[in-house]
Amino acid sequence: MSIPVGISxxxxxxKVRFDGGHKQNRFVVDELANYVDFRPVCPEIGIGMTIPRPTIRLLQLPDGDERLVEVKNQDKDHTSKMKDFAHKQVSTFDELCGYVVCAKSPTCGMERVKLYIPNGNTVPGGSVGVYTKELMAKMPWLPVEEDGRLQDPVLRENFVARIFSLNDFYLSLRENRTPGAFVDFHSRYKLVLMAHSPMAYKKMGRLVASVKEWDMDEFYYEYRQQLMDAIKERASRKNKTNVLMHLQGYFKRSLTKRQKQELSELIDNYREGHLPILAPLVLIKHYLNEYPVPYLQLQTFLDPYPQELKLRYGL
Ligand code: SF4
Known part of the structure; x- marks a missing residue:
């Protein structure tokens, strides 16, 4: 499987940084690269800057406008070129299922990039790199994450889950925009949605119930946005415990008293933070093999991405 993902x-x-260095991320190179087809872009090289090159930063003008200027000569303004480049580049990204950007960069940073004012002070909260701002504005459904934030197990898992879900969405629906295909896809994502956002789960249930009233292309774009917004929300331990209990409910009649007890204990231990979610899930999957439930076997929640990524070990 090769999923197209953009990357700084x-x-x-x-080695494209202003000083000829790089910021290689081990998770990206050693693990994620086994499953995705990275499409590297260096926007500063893209607008014709050299290696090495003068350092640049974001400058907020008195009217609020943000400019990408050279630190040593603020009259050298690269904003328009960068916006043009971003505009053209993003228009070629239709297929992308995610994007990893470099933190803190005035070009590629996703949040809290230092934003200066003319007297050299900075604006609290910072801003977004010029290129990434354009990317996120044009593709608001796209999973975008910074290299540094991928060190956080929760953010990493969420980002990867979103990439694989968007890829699944494209493979299932891009060429098959029919009411039946949307209903089937949504049915597979019910537990994922319950885990990430019970509110979105309800809202999207109503959306899918009305699918026959929609133009299929409009529905496709609306569903994609709502799905990606929902999965972007962090799946809390409480919500995931509810999903596990929901799964447990399907085995009411098939499990012995001892088996039920064993599963309940694992779920409790997960709820209290003593075990990762993998522990009850392994047992649930085992029971699913023993006592098949077709609706559950199709649930993406059980296998949202390759196990080899080991993303559920610490959650
Ligand atoms: S942060 Fe972006 S612009 Fe800077 S070197 Fe990396 S890819 Fe190029």
């Missing part, structure tokens, strides 16, 4: 070239290890 320096995060992949390309």
């Amino acid at each position: 070239a320096c995060v992949l290890g390309h």
Whole structure:
């Protein structure tokens, strides 16, 4: 499987930074790269800047406008070129299922990038890199994450789950925009939605119930946005415990008293934070093999991405 994912070239290890260095991320290179087809872009090289090159930063003008300027000569303004480049580049990204950007960069940073004012002070909260701002504005459904934040197990898992879900959405529906295909896809994502956002679960249930009233292309775009917004919400331990209990309910009649007790204990231990979610899930999957339930076997929640990524070990 090869899922197209954009990436700041320096995060992949390309020596394209202003000083000729890179910011290679081990998770990206050693693990994620086994499953995705990275499309590296260095926007600063893209607009014709050299290696090495003068350092640049974001400058907020008195009217609020943000400019991408050279630190040593603020008259050298790269904003328009960068916006044009981003605009053209993003228009080629239709297929992408995610994007890893380099933190803190005035070009690629996703949040809290230092934003200066003319007297050299900074604006609290910072801003977004010029290129990434354009990317996120044009593709608001796209999973975007910074290299540094991928060190956090929860953020990492969430990002990867979103990439695989978007890829699944495209494979299932891009060429097959029919009411039946949307209903089937949604049915597989019910537990994922329950885990990430019970509110979105209800809202999207109503959306899918009305699918026959929609133009199929409009529905496709609306569903994609709502799905990606929902999965972006962190799946809390409480919600995931509810999903596990929901799964447990399907085995009411098939399990012995001792088996039920064993599963309940694992779920309790997960709820209290003593065990990762993998522990009850392994047992549930085992019971699913013994006592098949077709609706459950199709649930993406059980296998949202390859196990080899080991993303559920610490959650
Ligand atoms: S942060 Fe972005 S612009 Fe800077 S070197 Fe990396 S890819 Fe290039």
